[in-house]
Amino acid sequence: MADSDSKVAPVMATEKPTTPPQLAADEPVPDFQRPPGWMYKEIKLGRWSAGWYASPHIQLGMVAFVCFLCPGMFNALSGLGGGGKTDAHLADNMNIALNSTFAVVAFFAGTFVNRMGIRLALSLGGIGYTIYTISLLVSEHANVSGFNIFAGALLGVCAGLLWAAQGAIMMSYPHEEQKGRYFAWFWGIFNIGGCLGSLIPLGENIHVKANVTVSDGTYIGFLVLMFAGAILALFLCDADKIVRRDGSRVILKQNPSWKTEFIGLWTTIRSEPYIVLLFPMFWTSNWFYTYQQNAINGAHFGTRTKALNGFLYWFAQIVAAVIIGPLFDLPQFRRSVRAKGAFGLVFALTMIVWGGGYEWQKKYTRATVASKDFEPTDWTTPGYVGPMFLYMFYGGYDAVWQGYVYWLMGALGNSGRKLANLAGFYKGLQSAGAAVMWSLDRDKMPFMNEFISNWVLLCGSLIVAAPVVFFKIKDHVSVEDDLRDTDGTIEDVLPEDHPEKVRAGDHNI
Template sequence: MTTENKSIGNINDTEMATPLDQHEEGGALDLPSGWMYKQFRVFGRNFPWYASPRVQLVMVAFVCFMCPGMFNALGGMGGGGRTDPTLSDNMNTALYSAFAVFGFFGGTFVNKLGVKWTLAFGGIGYMLYAISLLVSLDHHVPGFNLFAGAFLGICAGLLWTAQGTIMISYPTENRKGTYFAWFWGIFNMGAVVGSLIPLGQNMHTKVNVTVSSGTYIGFIVLMGIGALLALCLCNAKDIVRPDGSRVILMKHPSWQSEFKGLWETLRFEPFVVLLFPMFFVSNWFYVYQQNSVNGAHFTTRTKALNSLLYWLAQIIAAGIWGVLLDVKSVRRSVRAKITWVVLFILTFAIWGGGYAYEKTYTRASVAEGSGFVATDWETPGYVGPMFLYLFYGFYDAAWQASIYWFMGALSNSGRRSANYVGFYKGIQSIGAAVVNNLDARKLSYKKEFISNWVLLGVALAVAAPVIFLKIRDHVDVEDDLAGTDETIADVLPADHPEKVAREVGGA
């Protein structure tokens, strides 16, 4: 059965031929005029136009490569590169508190300002954050540090909401997992490259010390480039998918209607609240992994190596998850159930290994002046903790990929996607703010670990009903537009049979 003989609302992701593949094989597509839609053919293959989902996703990935990717490299060292994580904890508490507010309402800003300007503004905060850490090496500037953390929270809330909106609303239904894999791989390569900076500068440092000013300067330059790159993006209204369809957007958004849209999102799919615990814990485990494991137990050069392996594992996991989540031979509702089961198994396997390692030390035993000797990669027995930390990175990517895919499976609407991601980043940041504050108060490593394992298990249990009962094999366009000002004719390609039929019939 061909797609031309079917309503777009009745095509499921196991029946639909891959639009991207159709384009690559040279299928005809009537694109708008203008430089953004020029196509090039190299070595017998068509390259996607500038305003295509693939090109825009790659560009967004490189923005995140430069900005949050470098931020993750700093955080992966534990304490923002410092031996004492207290300053970083306090900055991150301010960061995620602000992030929670602006992440929660981020969809409103994305729909009003557009993804290009939202991402560009978002990138500025990362650069200021690194500048404040550089200044604090030689000067006591807690006010500036807290301001930089809070400002980054505002910027990051907007950046990640814009990024998430692009990632789950630009692709067609049967490409969402693959697009996540592309993005997550490029984005985390930023953290890998960022980890090489302190690794190279501290190759011979066999003790645990604060990184040098040169490390921070390198991060600042790369973050600034990322913010400028965001200005080269197209806005969502200009994007044309390979099947000729466009991203669903509101015609004339207003601040009032956009805030109302947050409520409409919950009314449209109230079951999404069952994903909130997964959102809450999705950044909770970073503090334990980066500060209480990597930052507390290893030499500076080994922390950099561990961080590099952690983010490499994320790339590998994203590639695996992206492919498996889009397997067309298995119905999407079945894939959702399998994903939940695999996450449940990984939670108890990986964190079970983490429990065995956590029992070997405490805050008091590794504190300065305790006589503790930091573990180096030349220390006998290092391989076990190294693999544990690598699997922590693998688990993080699997968890995040699953959340994005679950949200994308609930809706194809750009407006609802922005609001889903806003909920995700806002609630995620509340959890991060809480756990950073607890770490600054020197909560015991054992309690930190237990909080991670328990919250992850509970989150999976609470999310089970929405994953098992509400994720369908396909979301109809009519359902996506319920409660909005759009009509089906507004979002179908101009030559789609259903649109032509409605226009002829006066619908």
């Protein structure tokens, strides 16, 4: 019998099982019947079936709405530049603290999510966003820089848990052939939060053409919605309750201990060391937000126009996600072919979109916008349409980049445990890169230098990741390959009362 973390005798990778595997966690159950209980009762809207509460698409939809209300609103607030303030110095310091703790916590966040469960991880994440916004509101009436930095650091911890949980759900709940569409669905709902959140400061400041700090009402609106997201997270199901339409379950490790989870971080890298070639893409994936939000939107536009730009930026993300997500799942092409085609598309977009950005950035500097003679651009200013579309293309590009990274990670496996670790690595490196960029912006790095750093890192990280794209993406990852540790054993993935476990006997695979 295996150790306490597994109730199944391990099978060495070099051995052949005495009996062929009858059933695995992500394989359909013949003559599937849903388990008893309210979670598995059919939800019907007229003649249309919405599935059941503990189904992947219902749960992913709920997670998307949690992110809609928490990081979605945070994105809308950050998109104004400087956290809604005219001076970005405080927001820069808060974001340095945020991303520094995020970078550390996110590396281990998959471990914590695997232990504490999806619901608690997401709810704690929502609380962090709420406290962050409260600190910005209080800073409008008193000097509470210590509280502001603490709120930023706390949000880094909480957001690390939230995004590791979200990443594991989005990549492990759907079948392999559905992961692109699930990304599109999640990313679209999530960024509706950014769109609607941008309407709050737009409505509050509709007549403000100058560049001023947003009102108290704007901050209060954000924090109420963020708190609602934290409460909504408590109504989610944990991953072991999820049943897909064909009866298959999410691959999990039964009774994980802290020891096995921390070892799992190392084995994820040791078993597939080529994953480190994706790390530059992870690092770069939030690097450009600082430049776009502070150097473009925050520096060059008036308050109401910043809010409009934010709305258009997040709307472009929705459109791009809806287009690119289904393309990742095109059944006419093998997954390995789709990976290569998407690589070419992302590289081309990098050259086109950022090439246009170079032409725009040549027009102004930090000294230009700091001049007393500088007039912030309003939507009534002649020539506004050009930078408006550029900012929208930046938003669409972000969705394509993030979607491609998520899809690549999802193509490397289906195990919820493994993908939680990958999501942790992704968010950790992403946040480390963002912390560096926020510190450079705080130290008044020239806008053109910020721009060049983005373009170079994006192109360079794609080149580094190319071997993974061209040689390591498989058309299918089998259950046995997904569950096998580097010591040659196969993890036990199901509790005793799962239908698959009952049907398959001792589940010896």
